[in-house]
Amino acid sequence: MGTETAWLCGVPMGRKLIVSVVVIVAFVGASTGVAIWLIRTAPAPAESDVSRPPLLVKGLRIEPQTVVEPISGFGTARPLRQARLSAQVSGEVVAVADDLHVGMVVEEGQVLVQIDPREYRQRLDSAQSDLAAVKAQLAQMAVEERNLERLIETARRELTSVEWEHRQVESLYEQGAAPKREYEQSRLAVERMRRTLQSLENQLALLPTRRSELEATVQNRTADIEIATLQLARCTIRAPFAGLVEDKSIEVGERVQPGTPLLSVLDPDIVEVPVKVPVSLLPFVKTGRECRLFTSGSDEAGWTGTVKRIAPAADSQTRTTDVFVRIDNRVQERVLRPGVFVLARIDGPTWADVFVVPRGSVQEGRVFVYRDGRAAARNVRVTRWLQEQGIVAGLERGDVVITSNLDALYDGAPVRLEVEMQAENARADRVATADDPLHTAPADEERPDKVPVR
Secondary structure: OHHHHHHHHOOOHHHHHHHHHHHHHHHHHHHHHHHHHHHHHOOOOOOOOOOOOOEEEOEEEOOOEEEEEEEEEEEEOEEOOEEEEEOOOOEEEEEEOOOOOOOOEEOOOOEEEEEOOHHHHHHHHHHHHHHHHHHHHHHHHHHHHHHHHHHHHHHHHHHHHHHHHHHHHHHHHHHOOOOHHHHHHHHHHHHHHHHHHHHHHHHHHHHHHHHHHHHHHHHHHHHHHHHHHHHHHHOEEEOOOOEEEEEEOOOOOOEEOOOOEEEEEEOOOEEEEEEEEEHHHHHHOOOOOEEEEEEOOOOOOOEEEEEEEEOOOOEOOOOEEEEEEEEEHHHOOOOOOOOOEEEEEEEEEEEEEEEEEEHHHOEOOEEEEEEOOEEEEEEOEEEEEEOOEEEEEOOOOOOEEEOOOHHHOOOOOEEEEHHHHHHHHHHHHHHHHHHOOOOOOOHHHHOOOOOOOO
16 A cells, blocks of 8 residues: 555645546446356246135126016006085084094995085075976966967957948948948947957067066076086085095084095095106007006015006106006905005016126126136126126126126136035035044944935
8 A cells, every 4th residue: 555655645636536536436346246256156036826716706697698688667556436525515514424534435425514504495496396386377377378269269359249240231231221320339349359459469478578587587487496406515514435535624513615635435346546758668568468566675576566557658858758557455475555655567578598697797788607617807898788698798607707896806716616616615515524534424324225315
């Protein structure tokens, strides 16, 4: 070191800088070479395989099948027959049916409410009396007409007689054989008889007009009787059909006016559900087709009905049409009460020899199928969705479509079917039981010639 220092001290300043750089570069290069040599000569690390455990999944074996597309819709049951009874006359409620209350069973024609009928009975009696008086006048007119006809016939005969006498007197008077006084008397007698006959004929001619007036009065009085009879009948409120009392809003002693609500009655035997069906599926809905109905949250059909009619027009807002399903509660296991909200399913079109997979198993146009312990991605095309299922093309008969843990799958991922795991566990349990020295085989297993039935 002392020699180098001495040597550098005798070298000019510029040459000292160059010499320093050269020494540093040489040192770095030597270090790099040593590092490379150490890396190349170092022993290679031992390789180890990292194996992921297979993912336990569920699978569904695909086979061609025939499916019926369900047409679903919601609706609220309502009675086919329902009557809201209101007062049609004014008056005081004087009676109601015994034990009249909501839920009471009533028979057709049964008296439910009675309004005081006395005023309307008096009106009926008065109208009947007036009609009888007018009919009596018509009968009297008929007698009067017959009398006038007889009087007119008599007057005509008398007029003929006095006219003949007057002609005789007139002839004698012209010959000077009869006095003028006698002539004047005979002439006046003819005039009086003619006036009498004319008066009788005028009275007879007026009879048709009087008869028409009386007949019109008869019609008016008859109408009054009909109105009074109707009002009297309306004082008694009867059940229009057999059913149940749905609502009651009247008590004895209350005064009602026309239009006052009294009670309502419904027939629980037959109910109807208007179901809204998409217009696109309407061609597959026919009258007479069976319909199953479910309550909310239930997968078991509670009632069975029949499509009875279809609305002629569609709703422009919802693009649906009302399909009316009728349910006969008399043949159901349990009664579908009016007002219950139900889901209705009607059998739609039938699709034969198709592959059906759960809706959730299709993701971005592909499914995963089980292949020799691995998940294989398979592109499929959904031809039609059937609620929670889909008809797909692109699968083969016997393919096992994976239906669980889809978010953790990828093409080639190791998987294990749950049914295989269950089978292996069952076999392991049987082996463990057989190795147990305390295990006692059943009588059938002790016989070597006995093959267990599986």
